[in-house]
Amino acid sequence: MNIHSIKRAATALVIAFLIIGVLSAALLAPIxxxxxxxxxxxxxxxxxxxxxxxxxxxxxLLFVVLRESLRKSTDTLFMNNFAKAASFGGKVLLCGSIAFEAFFLVALILRMVQGHIFEQTPSYEAIVTSLGFELACVLIGLVGLAISVALSVFAKALAEGKTYKEDSEAIV
Amino acid sequence: MIYVNLDKMMRLKGIGLVKLAERVGITTANMSLLKNGKVKGIRFETLSKICEILQCQPGEILEYRDNEHAK
Incomplete structure (x- = not known):
C-alpha cells in the first residue's frame, strides 16, 4: 500500500460518509x-x-499511514515519510471535520424546516437534548481540528528541517 | 570555504523546500541539510537537477569565500 492509494481511500471515505450523513439526515428528518x-x-x-x-x-487510517512510514523508514527517509504522513493526516482530519460540520448543518436546517412546516414547537427538553448532542459532536470536531493543526505544524517543522540533526556527513 | 546559496535561489524562484526535494528526487531532510550547508558533498546529478529546476547555473548556488571574507 503506497501513499497515493491511501490518499485515494481517505478521499473516498470522507466523500462516502458525507453522502451517507446528508442522506440519513434527509431521510430521518421527515419521519x-x-x-x-x-x-x-x-x-x-x-x-x-x-x-x-x-x-x-x-x-x-492515520495510524496505518504512520505504521507504513515507520515500516519503510530508514534514518532521514523516516522524517520525510513522517512529514508526509502527518501533513496528509492533518488534511484528512480537516476534511472530515468540515464534511461533518456540513452534515450537522444540513440536519439542523432540515429539522428547523420540518418544524416550521408542521407547526410543531419543540419542547424545552427536546431542544436541550438536541443541543447537547450537537455540542458533543462539535467538540469531537474541534478535537479533530486541534489534532490536525498540531500535525500540520509538526509536519511543517519537520519539512523545514527544524528537528533534523545540525551536522551531517552526508553526500546528497 | 564553499557556501550554499540555495535558500536565496529558492526564494527568487518561489519554490519551497518540500517541492524542490520531491522534484529533485532526494529526501526533504537531505535537501534541508544541503540548504543549510551541513553536507560534506553534493553529487553532480543532484546539482544538475537543482539547476534544471531552478533554471540557474551551479555558480549561483555554490559560492567560494575565503575565511577572512566570510568573517
Whole structure:
C-alpha cells in the first residue's frame, strides 16, 4: 500500500460518509416518529455515533499511514515519510471535520424546516437534548481540528528541517 | 570555504523546500541539510537537477569565500 492509494481511500471515505450523513439526515428528518421529544435525542444519538465512527476511521487510517512510514523508514527517509504522513493526516482530519460540520448543518436546517412546516414547537427538553448532542459532536470536531493543526505544524517543522540533526556527513 | 546559496535561489524562484526535494528526487531532510550547508558533498546529478529546476547555473548556488571574507 503506497501513499497515493491511501490518499485515494481517505478521499473516498470522507466523500462516502458525507453522502451517507446528508442522506440519513434527509431521510430521518421527515419521519413523524423523529419529530417528538424522543426523536431529537434519537437523531442526535445517530449523528454522534456516525460521527464517532467516522472519526475513528480517520484516526485508524492515520495510524496505518504512520505504521507504513515507520515500516519503510530508514534514518532521514523516516522524517520525510513522517512529514508526509502527518501533513496528509492533518488534511484528512480537516476534511472530515468540515464534511461533518456540513452534515450537522444540513440536519439542523432540515429539522428547523420540518418544524416550521408542521407547526410543531419543540419542547424545552427536546431542544436541550438536541443541543447537547450537537455540542458533543462539535467538540469531537474541534478535537479533530486541534489534532490536525498540531500535525500540520509538526509536519511543517519537520519539512523545514527544524528537528533534523545540525551536522551531517552526508553526500546528497 | 564553499557556501550554499540555495535558500536565496529558492526564494527568487518561489519554490519551497518540500517541492524542490520531491522534484529533485532526494529526501526533504537531505535537501534541508544541503540548504543549510551541513553536507560534506553534493553529487553532480543532484546539482544538475537543482539547476534544471531552478533554471540557474551551479555558480549561483555554490559560492567560494575565503575565511577572512566570510568573517
Amino acid at each position: 413523524p416518529y423523529f419529530r417528538d421529544v424522543h426523536s431529537d435525542s434519537y437523531l442526535g444519538l445517530v449523528e454522534m455515533i456516525v460521527y464517532l465512527i467516522c472519526s475513528l476511521a480517520v484516526y485508524a
